[in-house]
Amino acid sequence: MLKILIVDDEVLERKALTKIINSSLQDVIVIGEAPNGRRAVEMAKEHRPDIIFMDIKMPGIDGVQAVKAIKKIDPSIRFIMVSAYNTFKYAKEVMQRGVKEYILKPSRKQDILAGLQRVSNEILEERKLIEEQQWLRENLDRAVSIAQKEWVSSLLLNQVQDITFDEWGQLLGVEITSGYMMLFSVRTKEGTELSQSEKQNWYMWLKDALKSVVKKQEIMIGPLTDSQVAVLFLCKKTTEKILFKTNAQTIINNLISLFQSKELNAELRIGIGLPYNLAHDLNKSYHEAVLALNQLLKTPNRKYLFGDKQGSAETTSTGFIEVEKKLLDAVRQGDVNQVLFIFDSFVSNHAANKNLKATFVKKSFDELFILISRMLHDLGISYDRTPEVSEVEDIETIFEKGKSHLMLVVHHVQVWRNNHAKGMLHKAKEYIENHFADSITLESVAEYVELSPYYFSKLFKDRFGMTFIDYLTEIRIRHAKAEIIDPTKSLKEICFSIGYKDPNYFSRVFKKNVGLSPTEFRRSFASK
Known part of the structure; x- marks a missing residue:
């Protein structure tokens, strides 16, 4: 609803304008009348109208001076100047103040309404643009936030994009x-x-x-x-x-x-x-x-x-850092042959160093298995066993025990990938279908099925061919279509009932997925 203020030193002119506006147009309302420029400034400051009908020639502070003062208070207020003085001097001065509409007295009803409609449309278009820009900013911020979280998650798993x-x-x-x-x-x-x-x-x-x-x-x-x-x-x-x-x-x-x-x-x-x-x-x-x-x-x-970086120089010289990423990736994939190949290469590099000490090898293994444990945890895989390696054991024994433990880890990953992940994904789908009307997020669903958000997102898309948000949107739109057919339910009520908080956003999402706005979709069924 756009708010209108009428400013004119002639009471009959004010009353006539008020009656014409309030009786002829929807979504606009006259919220006050001012008899002079001084009072207009006071009322503009108090009520913040969207549009002011401003008489130019008034005693005391005239219309041009009032426009200058009000513009300082709120530059967004639009003005429609009204005057019996059809002179270039007055018209030029108000046009320089950004006033685009100018109505001469005596004013015809159609001229008043046409001018008001043009200014109203301008305001509504500007608001729509601001709303769309805000929506784009919010979605960009949301997308950047998700991208940042995904990037951090990927580098934790040594999969930097x-x-x-x-x-x-x-x-x-x-x-x-x-x-x-x-x-x-x-x-x-x-x-x-x-x-x-x-x-x-x-x-x-x-x-x-x-x-x-x-x-x-x-x-x-x-x-x-x-x-x-x-x-x-x-x-x-x-x-x-x-x-x-x-x-x-x-x-x-x-x-x-x-x-x-x-x-x-x-x-x-x-x-x-x-x-x-x-x-x-x-x-x-x-x-x-x-x-x-x-x-x-x-x-x-x-x-x-x-x-x-303690020990990193030694580690680099023995080739440990160079194989670490490949080894972690092979473990993550549950690839036994690749794990064995990489591990044997790692052992060969160590065996070539005759000055290698058992304490250093044990430290390398300790660090490796801490990282493996953390990686499994990030994937949502519960595995807390550690290799039983004593500092007093010789290097060959440490290698054998490390290899045996790696095989146990890989087998555990294989079992989890074949069974647990599939079950968790179907559990996630059921949860989404039962809670689509709630404010659920990828993080909350991932937590429910005890997977990391990054890995859950990746598994979900690989398994079902769509992202989590696309699947959630699909369910919400399906339910919305069923609800919209019922003419007794308002679109706002339906919006909130399927999990959206903003009716405008819901309308945009609906039209993007269905090809019709919610209102158009309802009409298409009503006409059948």
Whole structure:
């Protein structure tokens, strides 16, 4: 409903305009009348009308002066100037103020309504454009958020997508030169797991807290996996990388302070990886954060720990880092032959080093199986067994036990892929079909079936040939079509009943999928 203010020093003119407008047009209403320019300014400030019919020639503050004053209060207000003075001087001055409609007294009804209709259409078109731009911004923000979460999830699984810091910088509008990972974990003070609702509340708190604390860096927050969340910090300048420990400590101290102020029966721990200049190296930072957090959980009093590259030079020289990605990927795929081939290559590289010590080999295996355990956990696979390797055993025995344990892991992955994942996906479909009217998200469904959001999303699309959101939309539209046929139900009521909160958004989604708007679809059935 557009609000109209009538300004004229002649009472009969005001009353006539009010009557014409209120009796002739829908979606517009006269909300007040002002006898002079001064009162017009006061009423404009109080009521914020959409359109003002402004008489030019009035005692005291005239129409042109009133337009100037009101424009300063609210530039969006439109004016239709009304005057018996058909002179170029007056017309020119109001046109310079952005006034496009000019009606001469005595005014004909059709001229008044035509001018009002043109201005009304202009306002409605502008509002529609603003609404569409807002919708596009919200959807872009949502898409970027999902893309960021997917990117973080992919690098956790060593499947970094083909995108560079430069490309992310262009998308975010900043220059990105490097990045590093933090891994956040929360447990009760007794060392036990939080409940699902407590974990979700903590996850929401962490996202809000990070946004309030991190001001000068771009961050990408990964999904909640069990009681842990990986967060990617992107550095805008080279100096940020040099001072990254100082910056990271400032962020961590502020987060810990905020966390402690909540007075929860829980403890926050944070492992931090090192910064890297290339996007495909971020998995190294994540591994460093994993190992730091694993070490941190064994130290009762420390809240955070920086990872380092200790042993990485030795590891690189023996070929361990080079085969790690391939080995993790083969384990993830449950590919026994590939795992054996890569592992034998790894053993051969070690055997060539005559100065190799059993303690170093054991450390390499410890780190490898920590990463494998974390990878399985991210996939939603429950597997807590660790290889039984003693430090006093010789290298050959360590290799044999490591190989045996790898085979157990691969077999477990194969069983899970063949049975558990399929069952979980059908369980997810049933859950979506039963809760489509609720505010469900990919994360909430993934949590319900105990899979990581990233892996659930990938499995769902591979299995059913469509994304989670496409499937949810398909179900909602199917139910909407059945409801729309009933003429006793309003479209707004149907919108809310199938899980949408915005009728305009529902209408756009419906038309995109059906080819007709909800109103057009209802009419098509009514005419049959």
